Amino acid sequence: MIKIKSNIAISESGFIFNPANGESFSANPIGIEFFNLIKQEKPREDIFENMLEKYNTDKNTLEKDYSDFVQTLNQFQLLDQDAENEA
Numbered sequence: 465m466i467k468i469k470s471n472i473a474i475s476e477s478g479f480i481f482n483p484a485n486g487e488s489f490s491a492n493p494i495g496i497e498f499f500n501l502i503k504q505e506k507p508r509e510d511i512f513e514n515m516l517e518k519y520n521t522d523k524n525t526l527e528k529d530y531s532d533f534v535q536t537l538n539q540f541q542l543l544d545q546d547a548e549n550e551a
Contacts, residue, residue, distance in 0.1 A: 466534060467544040468503045482542060489540060494519075498533045 474480045478491040480499065491499055494515075501511045508530075515526055537543050 465505060465507065466502050467505065468499070468537065468542055469544055472503075472542050474499050474503075480542070482540070485541075487540065494529065495533055498530060499537075502534075502537075 469482075469484075471483050472480065473483075474491065474496065476496075478493070478496045480489040480491055482488070497515065497518075498511065501514065506514075511530065512523065512526055515521070515530075516523065519526075534543075
């Protein structure tokens with residue numbers, strides 16, 4: 465399961481802060497939802513089900529967007545190490 469490091473926080477506006485290195489990032493509204501659902505340790509299937517119900521998109525597009533987002537989180541070292549192979 466993908467896990468975001470416990471010290472990573474996100475504001476309502478999508479400002480993500482990593483206190484370990486002082487870096488910050490911005491997420492769009494979909495990224496904010498992905499982040500919050502991952503932070504709640506929701507299974508991938510639940511995240512997809514939630515997003516497919518909420519947005520007018522197809523599963524392939526959602527899977528690509530999710531994978532890209534998780535890769536970005538990993539690139540910025542926001543994930544726990546054991547989460548790297550989940551995307």
